[in-house]
Amino acid sequence: MASVSVSHMILFIASIMIAASVAGVFTDSISQVSQAIDDRGISVSENVRTDIEVISDSGSAAVYDETTENITLYVKNTGSRELRSESEAIDVLVDGQYETDVTVTILDGADGWGPGDVVRLEISPNDGGGLTTGDHRVKVIINEDEEVFRFRI
Template sequence: MASVSVSHLIIFIAALTVSVGVATTLTVNVQSMTVSMDERGESVAKDIETDVTIISDPGSPASIYDADNESVTLLVKNTGDRAIEVGTDPPDVLIDGQYQPAPTVAVVSDPDGATWGEGDVLRVVVSKSLAEGEHRATVRVNSAEDTLRFRVN
């Protein structure tokens, strides 16, 4: 009779050990998923709150393209609901569909500032030689982007 009780006790302890292991694994996985969902939510909120508009005047191509310095200057307004850090992560710029590395950026109201506030204008300068004719410039920040079509004479 005692051997039956010992057998049941051993099975009970084994069942508890397995249950604790399963519970621990599930808890770790649920915590990992929660952190991941929080991070994704913050990323989506950031994308929703970000919006930009190129306000350079396409009717005045000389204000956009400087043939002497072979540079394109774009004025981009932060029309979103949050400030954007541009000191460490400048916007992506494409000229005629080609990525332009390392644009020079400065907030017009605060040239030394690294934060592009709501309603502020950012001057983006890219070194690029352009031929006469139609051109297209795209500025992208996170998932927000705007495109400007202009002509070089």
């Protein structure tokens, strides 16, 4: 009888050790998943609170200057949080081509690009040849919020 009790004791201890190691692995995995969900939630929250509108008039001659070959757009922060106003934080595509020469100016003397504030984007297309007569598109992207502005020359 003693041998049965000893073998049961060994199996019981082994079962407890296996259960403890499995619980440790599950706890670590659940912690990592929880952290990933928290990180994604913060990112989604920032994107939800970001909203912009291009308020330039597409029929205005002020959008494209044939002399300087620059495109000028006015963009309003219609979201609920302050946005970065550096040109590195704003992606601009003109007719599907990524533009790197973008100057951002905050209007009305504001310190930052807060909700309700407007910035002026001055875009110098990379190809240097200017825009041809016809329809054109400018896509402005900030924190995954995209706005498309269409105009005609």
